[in-house]
Amino acid sequence: MGFVLNETRAAVEAYLAALNAHDADAVAARVAQDFVNEHTSSTGQSRRGRAAYRAALTGFLENFVDLHYAPERFLVDGESAAVPYVMTFRMRSAGDRPVRIRGVFVFTVAAGLITRRTDYWDSGEVQRQLA
Template identity: 35%
Template sequence: MVRETVGTEPPGGDVVGAFYDAYNAGNATAAAALYADDGWHEEAHNGARRAGRQALREGLERFFAFLPDARWERREQIAAGASVAVVYTLTGHLGIDLKGAPTKGRPITLDGIHVFEIADGAIVGTRDYWDPTAFGRQIATTPATGTGAREPGA
């Protein structure tokens, strides 16, 4: 159960709930369709950004191959105006080997925060804040200073 902390539902109804439903179903097309035509997603740790539904869908398809059983648990949601912040825990198992190391099947657990901007019932943009150092420790293919990976954020 998500703990609603502050504010009210942003304009557009429960687009945030639909976002996590699509993510947890591994449905890149449904997730990308929730964004405005020129919607964007940014990885806060490195500034990598995808814009437009096609780029978002393609990025998510790669992500779901990377972590095919990905599951986001919404722990807390804070809404203020047209912005929503969601504290989440992402779990799953790697679907590939990374950098030649046998990492396929390795479990991953990451805490993070998604920040949504919503207008006219669509997601205008999302920023994903997660710790690449924590990810690096879990895959253990690089020193604990991080992987430089653009994943796992979608």
């Protein structure tokens, strides 16, 4: 069980490091072919499949300037992990206005790759900060 926990955490840490490095190819390499990226926020856009996710990453990373996810902790249970985070960025499409929000990722990992990411964050808070 300890190996699975370590593998799960390592996969999540590698994924977050790639996001924080703004490396779309490295991010996509950390997810499975049948990856599910679910957003619970009304303004988030969910995607299925590595190819669809990769296609969206370039624009996302260009619009979210200086994107950084700061994990608050890692809660790992087998192949699942929950990671509360603080996300900071400047939104290019909104005049480079700075945003800071808290959210929670819930990941599922198999064979060292992320198979599912559910992202819980408050889109209303983002809109408030951009107003």
